[in-house]
């Protein structure tokens with residue numbers, strides 16, 4: 175492991191490849207160290223054969239690429255080609271007018287009250303009918319459960335119900351293994367692995383030869399698309415002679431607003447499922463670990479949850495400022511999307527003077543940024559939700575104080591900021607309230623050490639999160 179105080183040095187021809195290869199299991203940490211040890215917080219990675227990539231933790235540079243020069247920094251060809259088999263022309267994988275159109279269409283739905291109510295119902299149902307009973311049984315039998323796996327299943331059921339009104343029952347393990355869920359799981363995993371091959375040629379050749387993981391990817395994507403098309407056809411039929419009732423999924427909303435082209439809507443729905451699948455579960459997994467390590471924070475959250483439990487659901491979630499702050503703080507240290515990349519369409523010069531050549535990839539690094547002394551102070555490693563709270567001087571109440579979006583780009587920032595941010599908080603706060611009101615989550619391997627943070631497209635706790643569940647008295 176390299177954790178030197180100077181940024182790693184490149185060699186002729188192979189650049190940083192040796193160091194990258196040795197650290198391939200901890201690339202987030204390797205790139206984070208490189209950014210943290212670079213005086214400008216921007217680091218140039220040399221890949222073999224002279225290719226270079228920039229990686230930055232400087233908020234001014236982040237603002238430059240995500241907002242000021244937004245048009246110049248898009249999803250690049252490598253990114254798009256790597257994810258194309260899975261995502262097609264879905265919102266995650268397009269630029270320009272194609273993106274703008276989908277963004278406007280979906281922002282409209284995301285801002286409706288009726289979608290919000292629909293999401294609340296879906297989340298509450300999954301919570302009360304599935305998650306809480308599983309935790310209750312684990313508490314009674316004193317069994318060890320993998321909370322990370324359970325939260326992933328929870329998020330997958332939720333997002334499928336929200337995106338296309340279909341319940342895969344992934345959090346009901348007694349049912350036979352759901353084909354759609356495992357196809358999605360494999361497709362995301364294999365697509366993520368494509369990014370880690372030394373050159374895209376490796377997976378492209380495997381794909382042409384229909385070999386190994388590429389063969390499975392092809393099958394999985396076919397299963398996903400066939401299934402999504404089947405749901406779409408059923409929905410269309412269902413909606414043919416009916417006007418849309420208020421409380422429905424995104425797919426029905428898109429169809430009802432006149433967008434019924436099969437390929438277009440299927441691509442859109444797949445992007446949404448990907449976006450909502452592993453992000454909230456990753457955030458919650460690390461959150462429950464941090465809360466266990468910080469009993470004072472835990473008791474303040476439980477106090478807030480108990481206090482709000484009488485109010486209406488919507489207000490309860492809106493008002494849970496301490497819980498909200500704790501979630502933000504937990505994602506500062508363990509962001510669900512730890513590194514995210516763009517590609518320059520034209521030559522450019524960054525605000526710090528760095529020259530960017532057309533076609534160069536540039537990544538911003540929320541994981542490194544959450545660990546920067548100049549942004550968070552010497553005690554950045556402390557888990558302190560209070561950093562996100564301030565007193566309202568006129569009323570004397572405590573309120574949430576958001577940080578600058580380019581200093582904390584956990585949801586990205588600028589025109590392409592995460593569309594599901596509010597939905598994600600709503601879901602996460604419902605889960606935190608539902609779980610902590612009734613239970614204490616106790617990690618099994620509490621040897622004092624930090625679990626290992628790993629990431630493909632989104633982050634995970636390596637080896638899962640084995641816990642015991644205790645009923646709160």
Ligand code: HEM
Pocket residue numbers: 265266277445446447449450453454457509510511514515583584585586589590591592593594595597598
């Ligand atoms: C804690 C949870 C979440 C985090 C940290 C998160 C983070 C992000 C990030 C970093 C991006 C930018 C990706 C890129 O363009 O390269 C993004 C985009 C997006 N997110 Fe989220 N996300 C979360 C939950 C959700 C949920 C629940 C949804 C709901 C469907 C969602 C929907 C989207 C969509 C549609 C985009 C694409 C926006 C666009 O390209 O215009 N996200 N999110």
